[in-house]
Amino acid sequence: MENSITRGERRTLVPSVRIMEDETEVLAQLEMPGVTNEGLEIKIDGSTLTIDGRRTDAIPEGKFLIRERRHEEYHKAFTIDDSIDHDGVSANLADGVLTLRLKVKEAAKPRKISVS
């Protein structure tokens, strides 16, 4: 079974994510410290949204007194359903956090019906 830690020979790191939503959009925030715009690739293929992040920081040289950080590349895939407008996805990377905004299609938004 393929899992997101060991994809073939390449070991990747799944970024921690926080997802929020309201009636108009879905907001996903992924923690990817060390990634800059150049090392970031976001793709939508069918109903799959993939995020790949390459770290730009090098592994330091010397003797590790404490080693807790992982240094693999980031990989995350989301399945997005029909209610999301594929053309309405925007992304912003700041302070090691990638913020994705996915617009909900007009047809999928709740409608208010006024009673006359």
Place this chain on the structure above:
Amino acid sequence: MDLANLVSRRREPPAARDLWDAFDDLRSEFERSFGGLELSNVAGLLDWPAGPAIDLVESDEEILLLADLPGVRKDDLQVSIQGNILTVKGEKKLEEPSKSRKVVRTETWVGSFSRTVNLPPSVNTDKVEAQLRDGILRIRVAKREESQRRTVQVSVK
């Protein structure tokens, strides 16, 4: 799970591996046991957030502390040294939920954090540099000159 398989595997001599291999083993064992369950969809269960991860690296000239601090701004960060104790304190902020915006999934932590590290006695705490970029904090503390690697010529009588 096949118990005999587990027992026989335990007898194998440990190969050269890093710490993370052990976690990957645990994870794949977990996945075998709960076959079919999409673990990537419940990443938060295994990746319990316990505060910022750090590296402390010693080279000939300096001690380098690296901390993963995504979502932390410079103004929300405090670095201090007292004696040989280095403290990194701060607050991590992400976009906040509201009355209409609900959190549907969270694998991360927000709020204040503090991490304290004991530096080796060879450091010169007057020479400290800190830089926060792309969610990574780098603190360099120089070593005292007399503690840097040097060659002493000893004359033999």
